């Protein structure tokens with residue numbers, strides 16, 4: 324069993340980006356600049372955004388964090404987005420999800436200039452990705468593709484089962500892996516909460532992408548020997564033995580599944596760090612493109 328080490332791979336990618344950034348700087352070109360809008364004080368969101376800002380510092384990007392209170396109006400948020408849309412200094416920005424309930428997420432995502440939409444959530448980018456046109460690919464699926472590619476996992480003709488149909492992970496993953504591209508050309512099944520006989524389907528899979536958000540859902544008896552496992556889940560589970568009061572659990576029961584898997588991502592240290600590295604990559608692409 325080989326660990327698909329997202330921590331190490333993301334460090335490699337960040338080092339590659341840092342080299343490109345110093346080259347841009349030495350040529351007198353623009354330094355990439357990523358901005359993030361965080362509404363409210365959700366613990367996990369604050370952690371993720373903090374990690375994104377820290378990663379910017381590491382690679383030599385400029386970063387701007389806009390923190391807005393939980394009761395921020397939709398109008399005010401849309402106004403902040405418009406300011407970033409037209410600010411030539413900003414190469415890309417994200418609005419951290421989830422948003423407070425009184426704000427319409429779709430409306431917000433659609434307000435982002437697609438040329439600065441480094442999360443790849445705008446319908447223009449989703450459509451362009453689906454049609455094999457150049458686009459921003461959402462960071463988590465982009466990170467998984469990169470991980471599969473760098474570990475030379477054979478995906479061509481492979482049976483891939485994606486569990487979960489979210490707009491951020493499951494749906495784009497199913498599209499990317501079916502496309503004619505590196506880490507693509509797979510035969511993809513997308514399973515979800517209404518799927519019948521899930522274990523029968525997952526047992527046929529050469530590669531399983533678990534992205535449903537239920538801790539330790541996928542167990543050893545649901546997979547075949549030699550399977551490759553990508554665990555996208557990251558849920559805070561109460562744990563009184565931990566100082567912070569919780570532990571991070573993936574969607575995969577690592578203990579039983581790792582005994583049968585040939586490759587598996589750990590949680591933490593698998594997909595999570597890759598997401599941040601690919602967000603930086605999208606920002607670098609946007610900066611070089613000159614939006």
Ligand code: GUN
Nearest residue numbers: 417418419420421442462
């Ligand atoms: N919340 C969880 N994942 C993501 C992500 O990739 N981007 C944004 N903006 N919010 C998220």
